[in-house]
């Protein structure tokens with residue numbers, strides 16, 4: 645039987661991490677966890693309750709009863725909050741513009757980091773986990789830590805293509821969210837020491853995936 649493997653892939657929005665992480669998980673027959681989707685799911689839950697996303701105390705007080713079930717199959721994009729399938733709605737503008745506020749609340753991070761660790765521990769073959777703080781906070785002992793980057797324009801162009809939006813507008817939103825995520829008090833998003841940095845600006849998806857598979861092979 646092959647060795648259990650845990651791979652952390654961090655990076656900003658538009659760095660290509662979701663597509664790359666899914667493809668790496670498929671290639672290595674590992675589970676896959678999208679932690680950004682979990683922060684988005686909490687944001688939807690808070691907004692659906694009518695709680696103000698700019699009130700961290702109210703957010704913290706409204707987390708009880710929250711149950712999040714993410715798919716860990718790289719071929720199935722699905723996430724449930726309780727019994728509600730929120731897969732599509734968490735990608736919409738309301739959630740996207742609220743998620744930086746909610747993900748800055750310490751109680752939210754505590755809850756999700758614990759859930760993320762539980763999901764990975766329960767995985768028999770291991771997992772590819774993508775997010776912003778995976779190599780630094782959630783899984784500092786991961787077998788491989790990768791930090792994906794790309795220049796602002798490349799990231800904005802990729803995001804704009806995904807959400808069918810104007811590149812300039814997408815770029816402004818992306819930079820605003822990057823700033824909020826990297827200046828929050830708890831677990832600010834930074835490039836993790838010890839992670840291998842891969843700049844994907846001029847790389848195709850398949851090249852990035854091949855490169856990471858090569859890094860995995862070198863670690864074996």
Ligand code: DC
Nearest residue numbers: 657679680681683743747775776777
């Ligand atoms: O990867 P994404 O754009 O779907 O992530 C949504 C937001 O969640 C992003 O603005 C930052 C936050 N996030 C986080 O704080 N920590 C993570 N591990 C993953 C995402």
